[in-house]
Amino acid sequence: MNFSWILDSVAARVPSAGADRIAFSFDGRDRITYGELHAKTLRYARALRELGLRQGDRLALLLFNDAEYPPLILAAARLGVITVRLNFRLAPAELAFVLADSGTSVVVVHSSLTGRLAPVRDQAGVGTYVVLPDSDDPVPDWARPFEVFREAEPLTPDELPEVTGHDPMSLLYTSGTTGSPKGAVWTHGNTVAIATAQALRWQFSEETVSLVPGPLYHAGGFEAFVAPALLMHGTAVFLPSGNFTVDRLLAVLRAERVTDCLLFPFMLNELLHRDDLERELPPSLRRFILGGDMVMPSVAEEVKRRLPQVKLTQVYGLTEGGAIATTLEDRDFLAQPKSIGRPLPLAQARVVTPEGQEAAAGEVGEIEVRSPAVSQGYWNRPDATRATFHDGWCRTGDLGYVNADGFLHLAGRAKDMIRSGGENIYPAEVEKVLAAHPQVLETAVVAVPDSRYGEVGCAIVVPEAGQLPQPDALRAFCRERLAGYKVPKYFLISDELPRNASGKILKYRLREAFAHIESELDGEKTPS
Template sequence: MTFNWILEAPPDKDRVAFSFDTRVRMTYGELDVRTRQYARALGELGLRKGDRLGLMLFNDAEYVPLFLAAARLGVITVRLNFRLAPAELAFILADSGTSVVIVHGSLADRVAPVRHKAGVGTYVVLPDTDDPVPEWASPFDVLRGREPLADLPELGEQDPMSLLYTSGTTGSPKGAVWTHRNTVAVATAQALRWQFSEDTVALVPGPIYHAGGFEAVVAPALLMHGRGVFLPSGNFTVDRLLEVLRTEQVTDCLLFPFMLNELLHRQDLEERLPTSLRRLILGGDTLMPSTAEEVKRRLPGVKLTQVYGLTEGGAIATTLEDADFLAQPKSIGRPLPLAEARVVTPLGEPAAVGEVGEIEVRGPAVSQGYWNRPDATRTTFHEGWCRTGDLGYVNADGFLHLAGRAKDMIRSGGENIYPAEVEKVLATHPQVLEAAVVAVPDTRYTEVGCAVVVTEADQAVDADALRAFCRERLAGYKVPKYFVFADELPRNASGKILKFRLRETHAAIESEVDREKTTT
């Protein structure tokens, strides 16, 4: 079974499949026709089964039809983060062997400097304004007005559906291969856990390029022939969220912790939330117990769920359900149906109850490996298990808890940031001798990056210059919020940088900066 089943066997073609920002609604019947039209057009651009199609788009009404059209054609979609810097974009396009890219008009300037380096044969621009399409690209009209493709290729569950690139712990992004089987499996597991049905209306406010923007929450809704709801990219506001929740009569909503915190600041929240809402699903870092208590006090009819997972590990591996929030504070719960999770010692042996080790997950939703990265695949995936790089332990009640991050990953506003990637960029600055990037607390985004920099003794550089340097080479969300300078970095006897010391030293940097602003 492939994920294309959702369009091949809908019980009612007039049922709404997805809506975008309350402005566009598309039924299953309309989505079937649109995806077949786009499948024909993509084929006319030369794409065949196994080829790669890049989508560098904001959340848009055309995103899901294009993605599913590629899936029906057997084309592998490379869902590109629209925040990528040109150099990052060029690397991913070349690494994946993408031959056609559909790009939003406002992002064309980001593509232009690297288009010759990426090896892409065709660019198609989705219009943003009346500005002319660049001479090196084709207008989006080349995809419109085609006859629906009747003879779709035969596909199997092991055929790849997506390449989802994750930031690299060693500085190079890696494409996790997502097959139809992976997508169906994680969608089935979520639908079983949360009892999704045709009446489910699931909203995701984050970017569709993210596993948390499609595979989480929306994919299971579509699998059950319910409805997915998307918001436009950027400029998230609680007012707009509340408006869409009510207009679309959303039943299940995925949020990141900073979004929930902003929601709880609304004094009129109880009056504005629709009675249809039955569940809030939290991605990213675990909630503070006080936040969970406030949700239960103010919204007693709404269930709360915390999810944990990673792109390679099937997007969602474990969940902490509503009934366990207060009894198991800060836990990340238990595995989804069809999934397994365990904690192992450095020797690869099962850890004892309460013993900290590395979390591993396995199941049919786990990626089959990295695109063209056999060494990295062998390192991360072994005997069916996926090494998460996160440290954790299982308590006596069988609940999984996070204890730290083996890879020092920063989770900021729903995005994963790998310090090694940022440090690699900082190391290329002529005035930087060495740098270490660590996570520090942030009121809005839970965590942000703080770069501790050692410069050449006879050369000076300021934070603004380093920030600008990083912005030219990294997606904006990866650029550290804070830059501090030191004479040296703390190290142990083996010369390894003691990042925990840096985290402790700069944990209060947000309040220190706020005090400086107040006094000046």
């Protein structure tokens, strides 16, 4: 089954009034019905074909959250065109790598982001750029205006290719654990599978109004939250990118009568600082779904005390592993406060020892997940695919254990990944950039606690002999080559890095040594 079936099933519904239901709402203002969405995706599919895209080709979207974002994804899906959803925070060099690696033919870009692409167009190998107006900025002479989509005639059903559940729908690039991002292949079947599992677990229905505050380029946004709402013919609401405020969130929650809201833990913490929260939340709200990091037990207790009508769900997963693999449901929050829960419907999770055996209860090993939503592998990376996927299982790189009650727990991150405000940051990628600085001999980047984002990066730098690199200069060097959220918040100069007898850097010692850096620096903190 391909994902377009979801839209077609609404359009063909009896009674036909189903097409008048609201499918999407952007920022509580730009609303589109299922009937309008169905027609728009056929028009946009025609435009994509006239731009030269055919089944299996790649379309990249370099967009902020926008009312046109979902229709473009769904139009590409109708043609069997593979969507590459780009993180708008990426630096030009990072964008060039992803575009070239994916073999993208066409890019749709917000007008305010064209400056990211201009210096790297020669390296990217893209044939056509289309600019979606986001301001009064003129369209560059190397791009086409978005009117090519709006003025297109709809494709007829007999003009559409046969797209199956096995065909790729998306390429979702993950940060590189060894310095180079990899594109996880998501098929139409993967997307339908995660939508089905989520809808079953959270009992989505036609009355569901789900809200996504974060970026739609994340699998945790579109695949894991928007897709299940569409599957059940509910409504998906999303907010503009960046500049998150509690006031705006509350306004949209009320205006759209949201029932289920995805949040990162720092967003929930900011909500709970509102003295009037009990009055400001709409009575329609039934659930907060928390992703990106663990929710502190004290936070869960406060939610249950102040908002007894609102359920909490903690989710765990990774892009390659089907976006969400396990959930800790409301009924288990207080009894299992440090758990990441149990597998979704259709999913399995296990803990495996270094010898490849399933771990006993309480024994730490690597977490593996398996489900119909698990990625088919990495784009053009057979070695990386073999290293991560085997027999339908996905190696997560996370360490964990299953307790005596059958609940999965995290015990650490085997890859030293940093989780900052819902984004994954891999130290190896940042370290590779810093190593290129002429004044840097070696460096280690570790996670340190942060009151707003949960974790941020801290770079400990050993300078070349006779050199003394300044933190601001190192920060600027990183900003030219990395997305802003990957740039460490702290840069510290050291004579040496702690190592074991084999010469391996002991990052756990660095994490321990600088665990309180935020409070120690107090007002002298300099955000990246």
